[in-house]
Amino acid sequence: MLKLIIGNKNYSSWSLRAWLCLRESRIPFEEIRIPLFSGTTWRDELAKYTPAGRVPVLVDGDLSVWDSLAICEYVRERETGAVGWPVDLRARTHARSVVAEMHSGFFGVRNELPQNLRARRPLALAELSEACRNEIRRIDELWTDARQCYGDSGPWLFGQFSIADVMYAPVALRFVTYSIPLSCEAQKFVDRVQELDSVREWSRDSAKESESLRFIDELASQ
Numbered sequence: 001m002l003k004l005i006i007g008n009k010n011y012s013s014w015s016l017r018a019w020l021c022l023r024e025s026r027i028p029f030e031e032i033r034i035p036l037f038s039g040t041t042w043r044d045e046l047a048k049y050t051p052a053g054r055v056p057v058l059v060d061g062d063l064s065v066w067d068s069l070a071i072c073e074y075v076r077e078r079e080t081g082a083v084g085w086p087v088d089l090r091a092r093t094h095a096r097s098v099v100a101e102m103h104s105g106f107f108g109v110r111n112e113l114p115q116n117l118r119a120r121r122p123l124a125l126a127e128l129s130e131a132c133r134n135e136i137r138r139i140d141e142l143w144t145d146a147r148q149c150y151g152d153s154g155p156w157l158f159g160q161f162s163i164a165d166v167m168y169a170p171v172a173l174r175f176v177t178y179s180i181p182l183s184c185e186a187q188k189f190v191d192r193v194q195e196l197d198s199v200r201e202w203s204r205d206s207a208k209e210s211e212s213l214r215f216i217d218e219l220a221s222q
């Protein structure tokens with residue numbers, strides 16, 4: 001059986017992406033949770049699965065796949081019917097661009113609005129850097145644009161649920177934690193993500209975790 005190595009459910013957004021991809025693809029897997037930045041052995045524990053020192057990692061027999069996007073691609077190629085890319089070339093190229101933009105950027109959002117699923121910390125936009133505010137606007141625009149182009153074929157960013165939704169689901173959940181105001185169309189994407197049974201399950205699990213990472217929680221309590 002596939003093994004997915006993940007970090008803390010409350011804090012690890014990249015772990016959530018790989019997990020969501022497998023869950024929404026209805027593929028059975030064993031989950032191995034290594035609480036990051038907790039205790040003294042987590043780095044050694046993680047090193048058993050990946051020299052990259054980061055989660056998520058997917059282990060399929062003697063094959064190890066690290067990085068959330070590589071995992072999504074592997075799952076899509078391994079299993080017919082798994083969550084993948086839009087069928088249409090234009091839509092697929094658009095989706096890949098949108099995903100690449102997330103995977104390689106949005107450092108303001110990542111740093112100033114870290115994933116903290118069980119926290120609720122309403123933030124005024126004025127409390128964020130200009131770079132972060134610009135990124136929020138850009139994400140809103142990406143979501144709205146995708147919905148305007150492909151919304152007729154289904155409820156997700158590119159119609160049917162795709163790797164683009166997987167990649168942006170944790171971003172949507174950050175906007176919930178910090179009460180970030182969005183346009184109507186972008187907010188609908190956030191609501192849809194929150195309604196997913198898989199996301200609800202992950203969030204319930206995150207609420208039960210005992211680790212608390214001060215460098216993230218302190219941001220939420222200021």
Ligand SMILES: N[C@@H](CCC(=O)N[C@@H](CS)C(=O)NCC(=O)O)C(=O)O
Pocket residue numbers: 007011012013014015036053054055056066067068069
């Ligand atoms: N680009 C990687 C990023 C993975 C990543 O940064 N994971 C974080 C947890 S969300 C991690 O393992 N951090 C451990 C560390 O920084 O030492 C991916 O897409 O999987």
